[in-house]
Amino acid sequence: MNKQLIDRYGRIHDYLRISVTDRCNLRCVYCMPKEGMSFEPDHRILSYEEITEIVKVLAKLGVRKIRLTGGEPLVRKQLDRLVAMLAAIPGIEDIALTTNGIYLASFADALKSAGLTRVNISLDSLKPDRFAMITRGGDLKRVLAGIEASRKAGLAPIKLNVVLMKGINDDEVESFLRMTVDEPLHVRFIEYMPIGKQGQGWKGEYLPLAHVWDTCKRTGLRYDACREAFGNGPAQYYRLEGAAGTFGLIHPVSDHFCETCNRLRLTADGNIKPCLFWSDEFNVRRHIGDAAAIESLFFRALDLKPESHEMALALSGERMSRVPTARTMSQIGG
Ligand code: SAM
Ligand code: SF4
Numbered sequence: 655m656n657k658q659l660i661d662r663y664g665r666i667h668d669y670l671r672i673s674v675t676d677r678c679n680l681r682c683v684y685c686m687p688k689e690g691m692s693f694e695p696d697h698r699i700l701s702y703e704e705i706t707e708i709v710k711v712l713a714k715l716g717v718r719k720i721r722l723t724g725g726e727p728l729v730r731k732q733l734d735r736l737v738a739m740l741a742a743i744p745g746i747e748d749i750a751l752t753t754n755g756i757y758l759a760s761f762a763d764a765l766k767s768a769g770l771t772r773v774n775i776s777l778d779s780l781k782p783d784r785f786a787m788i789t790r791g792g793d794l795k796r797v798l799a800g801i802e803a804s805r806k807a808g809l810a811p812i813k814l815n816v817v818l819m820k821g822i823n824d825d826e827v828e829s830f831l832r833m834t835v836d837e838p839l840h841v842r843f844i845e846y847m848p849i850g851k852q853g854q855g856w857k858g859e860y861l862p863l864a865h866v867w868d869t870c871k872r873t874g875l876r877y878d879a880c881r882e883a884f885g886n887g888p889a890q891y892y893r894l895e896g897a898a899g900t901f902g903l904i905h906p907v908s909d910h911f912c913e914t915c916n917r918l919r920l921t922a923d924g925n926i927k928p929c930l931f932w933s934d935e936f937n938v939r940r941h942i943g944d945a946a947a948i949e950s951l952f953f954r955a956l957d958l959k960p961e962s963h964e965m966a967l968a969l970s971g972e973r974m975s976r977v978p979t980a981r982t983m984s985q986i987g988g
């Protein structure tokens with residue numbers, strides 16, 4: 655490989671998160687407003703051919719891992735077609751999906767056959783009513799069916815993303831931990847992040863993940879740190895005594911992991927986002943058809959990538975050093 659995507663801080667970028675749509679069939683309280691969202695018209699959304707062209711350029715620069723996200727990626731038609739196109743690119747070794755799981759039971763087999771390696775499913779409550787409240791209308795049964803279909807399809811490992819919120823689902827940590835005992839499920843507790851304009855109630859609902867350790871202590875659950883690594887992310891993993899699965903902690907706010915950042919983002923409307931948190935974006939869509947220009951825009955984006963986010967300042971109310979993004983998580987892809 656000639657060139658690599660290395661930024662000013664020496665971080666090698668080999669991972670691209672692609673948002674394939676800004677639309678979603680749910681309206682999770684921490685991600686999207688209840689109403690009033692406006693969505694990109696279809697003609698402004700990157701086609702599968704355009705996404706593939708961009709990934710071909712990046713694969714030559716050392717990108718090996720792709721995650722498809724959204725909005726809800728499974729609301730986009732024939733996502734398996736995109737998976738197959740990406741899987742055929744030399745150098746791409748891992749294609750993962752982050753989904754709310756509602757449509758997963760119908761698509762798990764086709765996605766696996768197309769070359770999807772694994773899946774992360776967002777699941778913030780195991781109580782049907784509460785799940786419907788958090789997602790503003792989601793049906794928990796369908797997500798559980800999606801998990802089962804993924805297991806049968808051989809999409810592994812299956813990770814469950816749980817955003818912990820004070821007073822909303824913090825009493826369910828033990829139930830989520832116990833899910834990992836009999837099944838090879840990997841539960842990841844994620845700190846609620848102040849992204850976009852959703853954060854009105856954020857300060858009151860943000861919960862540092864030390865809460866997970868408090869729960870283990872209180873309930874007598876014993877665990878060990880895992881030696882094996884799972885995937886591309888920042889989670890540290892642990893295993894309850896004798897459990898088939900694991901649990902992980904992702905704590906972007908209380909203890910950020912930006913110094914090991916390996917990721918770039920591509921929004922559904924064709925913008926490179928070098929960092930989740932800040933507003934900097936670079937429109938790559940206008941360079942479609944010109945591989946050299948696509949490449950140089952990625953290097954430019956990387957050159958301007960900041961060292962870290964400043965989410966903690968949202969708690970203290972201190973002034974930030976630059977402008978945070980105004981996009982919602984659904985527009986960025988998480
Ligand atoms: N719709 C898919 C889903 O929900 O899995 C993919 C897109 S969603 C934006 C990606 C991930 O971001 C989900 O796991 C979701 O829980 C997480 N997320 C959204 N808003 C968040 C926030 N404010 N803080 C922490 N995680 C958030
Ligand atoms: Fe949709 Fe995912 Fe955001 Fe929930 S977290 S509103 S499922 S994009």
Ligand code: SF4
Binds near residue numbers: 911931
């Ligand atoms: Fe990387 Fe930015 Fe996320 Fe930190 S906040 S891990 S620098 S994308």
